[in-house]
Amino acid sequence: MKIFHIISGLGVGGAETLLLNLVSESRIAGETHVVISLSAIDKMADRLRAAGAEVRFLGMRSGVPNPLLLIRLARWIVEARPDVVQTWMYHADIFGGVAVLLARLMFRLSRQRHRFVLVWGIHRTEVPTRKVGRVLNTLARMGAATSNRLPDSVICCANASFRTHVEYGYERTKMRVIHNGFDVRKFVPDATARTALLNELGLPPASILIGIVGRSNPAKDYDNFLRAAAMLHQRVPECHFVMVGKDVDASNKVLARTMNELGLGGVCHLLGARNDLHRIMPAFDMLCLSSRTEGLPTVVGEAMACSVPCVVTDVGDTGQLVGDTGLVVPPRDPVSLSDALEQMATLSLEQRKTLGRLARERIVESFSITVCWQQYRDMYTTLLRAKGVTR
Numbered sequence: 001m002k003i004f005h006i007i008s009g010l011g012v013g014g015a016e017t018l019l020l021n022l023v024s025e026s027r028i029a030g031e032t033h034v035v036i037s038l039s040a041i042d043k044m045a046d047r048l049r050a051a052g053a054e055v056r057f058l059g060m061r062s063g064v065p066n067p068l069l070l071i072r073l074a075r076w077i078v079e080a081r082p083d084v085v086q087t088w089m090y091h092a093d094i095f096g097g098v099a100v101l102l103a104r105l106m107f108r109l110s111r112q113r114h115r116f117v118l119v120w121g122i123h124r125t126e127v128p129t130r131k132v133g134r135v136l137n138t139l140a141r142m143g144a145a146t147s148n149r150l151p152d153s154v155i156c157c158a159n160a161s162f163r164t165h166v167e168y169g170y171e172r173t174k175m176r177v178i179h180n181g182f183d184v185r186k187f188v189p190d191a192t193a194r195t196a197l198l199n200e201l202g203l204p205p206a207s208i209l210i211g212i213v214g215r216s217n218p219a220k221d222y223d224n225f226l227r228a229a230a231m232l233h234q235r236v237p238e239c240h241f242v243m244v245g246k247d248v249d250a251s252n253k254v255l256a257r258t259m260n261e262l263g264l265g266g267v268c269h270l271l272g273a274r275n276d277l278h279r280i281m282p283a284f285d286m287l288c289l290s291s292r293t294e295g296l297p298t299v300v301g302e303a304m305a306c307s308v309p310c311v312v313t314d315v316g317d318t319g320q321l322v323g324d325t326g327l328v329v330p331p332r333d334p335v336s337l338s339d340a341l342e343q344m345a346t347l348s349l350e351q352r353k354t355l356g357r358l359a360r361e362r363i364v365e366s367f368s369i370t371v372c373w374q375q376y377r378d379m380y381t382t383l384l385r386a387k388g389v390t391r
Contacts, residue, residue, distance in 0.1 A: 001380060001391045002032040004082035006073070006096035008089050009041030010055075012246070012273070014298040015088050015123040016044050018157075018180050021369040022376065024051040025181075031377075034080050036073065038091060062135075065095060074102035078110075083391060084380050085118045090128075090139040093120040097150045117152040117383040125160045125316040126293050127168045144169035152383050155376075158295040158317035176379065179317065180296045181372025184364050187305035189356070190282035197283035201240070201269050208239045208345050211284035211308075213277065213299040214291070216247035222255060224313075225290035227334035228341060230262035236345050239267065244280060246273045282306040285352060286344045291315050292331050305363045307356035311340045321367065325359035 003026075010016055023033045033053040037045070038060045045055045056076065058069055077085060077099060087096035100118045107114050120143070128136035147154060148171040156162040156177050166172045198207060210229070214220040222243075229241045241264070248255065249272035259268050274280060277299075281287070287303035289312040296317045300310050310326035312318045319328040327344060329336040344352065384391055 001084065001377070002034070002080065002082045003084045003086055003380070004077060004080050005033060005035045005053075006085065006087045006092040006099070007035065007037055008091040009039040010035075010037045010044040010048070011041045012043050014180065014295070015121070015157075017298050018123075018372075019088060020044060020047055020051060021181060021183050022373055023048060023053045024183070025369045025373040026377070027052045029377075034076075034082070036076065038095060060095075070095065070099055071102060073099040074106060077103035078106050078112075081114055082116050083384060083389065085116060086121065087119070088121045089123055090136055090143060093122075093151070094139050094142050094146075096120075097146065101150075115384075115387045115389050117380065117387065118150070119380070119383070120147070120151040120154040122154060122156045122161050122165055123295055124293070125158060125164055125295050127164055140168065147171040147174055152386075153379065155379075156295075159320070160316045161295050178372060178375045178379070179321075179367060180298060180301065181369035182298070182301035182305050182363055182367055184305045184360075184368045184370075186278050187281060187302045188278075189307040189360065190279070193279060193282035194285075197242070197280065201242070203240055206238055208236065209242055209283060209285045210239055210288055210341060210345070211242045211244065211281070211286070211303070212288045212290065213244045213281075213303075214248075214289075215245045215273075216252055216255065219291055219293050220245075221290045221292045221313075221332065222248075223258060224292075224332060224334050224337060225288060226255075226258050226262055226264060226268075228288075228290070228337035229268070230264055231334065231338040232341050232345070233264065233267055235342055239341075239345055241268045242271065242280075242284065243268060244271045244274055244277070248272055277302065278306075281308060284308045286311055286326075286341070288337070288341060289313060289318060290331075290337060291318075294318055296321055301363055301367055304356075304359035307353070307360045309344060309352055309355035309359055311337070311344050313337070322359075323362055325355050325362055 035053045035055045037057045048055050087093045127140050130137045154175045162177050249270050281303050287308050287310045294316040313331040314328050327340040329340045
């Protein structure tokens with residue numbers, strides 16, 4: 001099976017990580033992947049190539065799309081002769097959808113008989129309002145208006161995403177949920193990681209390491225996390241807060257000011273963006289997710305795969321992901337978040353280890369990339385058979 005992916009860009013994010021994991025997992029079965037980035041963002045490109053994908057860049061810029069680039073994209077589809085065109089997120093759904101229409105026209109004009117399917121991908125819970133961004137809002141409205149006839153199917157990464165987009169006007173009969181899958185071979189428990197991170201940070205062995213991973217963005221609600229951390233620090237002073245993500249570093253003046261105002265300067269450790277999360281995650285005594293919105297958060301699944309129990313806000317399908325292996329609290333509620341972190345921090349080491357073991361078992365059984373890819377492949381096969389194509 002040849003799958004032609006179209007994605008907005010190849011920065012480091014949840015959808016991009018899922019794409020990489022799917023390419024890596026399906027390579028074992030001999031599937032072929034072509035990945036087209038609409039923009040020039042290329043941080044994941046080398047990793048995708050190493051996983052066996054062909055990677056190209058269309059070079060779109062922000063603003064009104066260049067129709068010549070859409071024609072080029074359509075020609076790339078025709079040249080590739082894929083079985084599946086899989087788009088990722090709103091920009092790619094719409095621009096990729098237009099390119100597919102052009103490609104099908106090119107096939108007909110050249111009298112080539114080639115059948116393939118178009119599958120859209122939705123990787124956020126809330127439909128973007130005009131306040132969030134006019135372009136995103138316009139694309140979402142276009143998606144809702146054309147979802148009954150343009151794509152063959154629409155994948156949502158979470159049940160919450162399914163509900164909000166159906167309510168917005170997306171065609172219910174085209175929609176299905178496939179939860180993100182996590183790499184349980186890369187993200188594994190590591191008994192040496194905690195000592196290594198304590199030494200790196202210069203902290204005593206009795207410290208309790210609470211990790212949070214995510215870029216500096218209002219959706220991640222670092223303010224919620226820091227206010228909860230300040231309350232917790234007064235009650236459990238052994239807690240240290242390890243913060244990892246793009247722009248989560250000493251140059252972030254907003255974070256620095258909030259930490260100083262809350263008296264957290266000595267217990268917050270800002271590591272910035274890291275490419276060794278699989279080595280850092282197992283060091284945490286727990287992971288915190290303080291977000292206002294999510295679909296199915298990658299960092300929570302990866303932490304659980306490392307046998308790290310999680311304290312999370314009840315956004316998207318995060319509560320379903322964690323199940324009874326961690327603690328779930330309302331979003332935008334630092335008091336409840338602080339109380340849950342304290343509850344986890346005051347468990348015995350053995351109690352936290354038990355929760356961590358159950359967390360990994362849950363990911364392996366229900367949310368591994370192997371399970372996820374099989375669901376994608378089964379869906380592709382069903383859609384192709386409906387068009388008279390067998391693979």
